[in-house]
Amino acid sequence: MDKTTIICRCEEISCEEVEEVISNGGRTFDDVKRITRCGMGPCQAKICTSMVAEIIHQQTGLSPSEIPLPRMRMPLSPIKLETLATNSTSFSTVKSVLDEVELEEGKVR
């Protein structure tokens, strides 16, 4: 890998950008992700994980077993929003900001 090698194809993040995060104190894939967007694209870090781990290993000397894996999240592979929706219009955990405005004796608190 040289400085211009593309590590994250989805977000076009180069080796140099990943190295900069490590030199500023980042140590994990998720640190690199938040600063550079490496791994935030459609593939969700399926391609770049091991290359980022390799760079972290080279720069910090941490052994691969000490480098945590990125946090994988649902839905793992992109799916349409309508697949997740159930078309219910009753909400409990999800709030409306306006519902949180409380009136006291007909006035806003």
Place this chain on the structure above:
Amino acid sequence: METNYETIVIGGGVVGSGIAYHLSERYKEGVLVLDKKYPMSGTSGSTQAWVWVHNKTPSWYAEFNMYSAELYPYLSKKIGDVEYKRTGGLSPFFNESDREKAQKLAESYRKIGIKIKVLSREEVLEKEPYMNPEVAGATYSSIDGNVNPFRLIDMYMRAAKRNGVQYSTYNKVTEIKKQDGKYSIISDKGAFECKNLILAGGTWSREIGDMLGVKIPVNQLRGQILVSEPLKPFLNFTISGLRQANNGEVLMGYSMEEAGFNRATTLDVIQETANMAVRYVPGLRKAKIVRAFSGIRAMPEDGFPILGKVPGHENLYVAATHSGVTLSPLIGTLITELIVDGETSIPIDRYSLSRFG
């Protein structure tokens, strides 16, 4: 590494880094920021990052948020592009019966200088053509917007470092002692000493306070968010519930759960969030979701920020709050004033830790 500092900030998230940066503008003494991991690994890195004012209550709290939102354009000139956009904020409602409440809100906030309009269905659809045509109306204010939280904290850190602030990351504080008028801090990477100590531990504020025998009543409140693939720009405003980022992805979600530090995402809340998103913007139905994530809000017991001097402890300060993204420029400015000038330009007495008795 230097072990003696004038001021140490515990916590390098949006609040701690915001304070460190603002201090570094006016203050040439040594400042060190300690973070148990890397900044953004907690709340500051898992947020929709609205800069939100217009329907926070009560009015004095909305006013406090407004002052901070007003600082954003200036902040981005100083620290660099943080993708701050004052889009204006829309809070839609779907029942005509909510209009009266919306009008009361607008009326009472006009007095403090926050202009809120109550929009008709037609006005909402003119502003935001992709909004569900079944919408009844919305409250609207031009003061609201959003920011890229990763850019914001990265730029705070870079600007602070340029001004001489030091960061020690992956360095958990394990013990704090007060000796000979100084604070002595034991961390994973050694001991540090300082005159002023600022506690900006966010969701971990309670544990940090305990080290000094100070009760900082901050609880955890989880929120779950869905992220879409990048879509062509089609949403104009920050809608309370979803927003479109600069790269085109849409962030959706506004949920609250007491789940401690558990950062799992759960199917029931993901589904409710999807229902909210398609109700607000039906065109999102076919958009692909690439990720769900969750973040833990730092929620003080009564819902309001805890700011300022810690009563009974000389040179000890606390800044613990939710809405850290919205409030960080103001909190950074005020804590800096408190340390450098001894008083703040706007009163913060009502945010004192002393209110919890």
